[in-house]
Amino acid sequence: MEKKVDILCVSPHPDDIEFACSGTIARLIKEGKKVAYLLCTSGDKGTSDFTIKPEVLSKMREKESQAAAKVLGVTDVMFLRFPDQGLEDTAQFRKEIVRGIRIYKPETVFCPDPYRKYLWHRDHRITGVVTLDAVYPYARDHLAYPDLIEQGYMPHKVREVYCWAPDDNANHWSDITTTIETKLAALKCHESQVGDHFEETEAWVRQRAADAAKGRKFKLAEAFHYVDVYY
Ligand SMILES: [Zn+2]
Secondary structure, eight states: OOOOOSEEEEESSTTHHHHHTHHHHHHHHHTTOOEEEEEEEOOTTOOOOTTSOHHHHHHHHHHHHHHHHHHHTOOEEEEEEEOTTOOOOOHHHHHHHHHHHHHHOOSEEEEEOTTOOSSOOHHHHHHHHHHHHIIIIITTOTTTOHHHHHTTOOOOOOOEEEEESOSSOOOEEEEOTTTHHHHHHHHHTOHHHHGGGHHHHHHHHHHHHHHHTTTSSSSOEEEEEEEEOOO
8 A cells, every 4th residue: 555755746737747847856766766646637628629528638648647757767656536627625635635645655745836826727726735734734643534544544744845836936946957858758748738839838848947047056947935844
């Protein structure tokens, strides 16, 4: 039941990690860290194609995620299969994130920054806030979910959280200069999302990484809001 890793990436949709933090994930894997993905939805609404059925799309996108994970060297991908555009701050969603944390027992969690202002995909906002709540105090406290304990999911204390895509409250910049090509290769696996305009996507990703590194010692970066879990 337990599949210990160093890092757990909690993602609302299948391509979010590759867009937001896969340069950092690729570097950490190269440095020897073990990483797992916890995908909250399988992205069944992520298309402008009127002919594709949601169930076909979600299967396609799960495969794309697995391919991207393989490019990066991610150990395991777990699918929660909540409906796309349907994530809410519910006891059920929180419990599934807690279960994921207790299965993978990570030191470090990556999730969306929930405190981005104005336009922000609701699934991202909700995943961020629910993941932070799951980290502290729910995953840590055995009385939070007595039924999870009965099922063998024992408490776990996460040490730190990196919230990706912060707007004006970034406090950590990660060097992705040597892993940008791996990031782009992983991103390319999400064919249903970027297949017909990959060149544009690539230019945007490179520009965004250069902008995030402005004023730093390195050329390309991903920005985060870092949270030290001191409880
Ligand atoms: Zn997303």
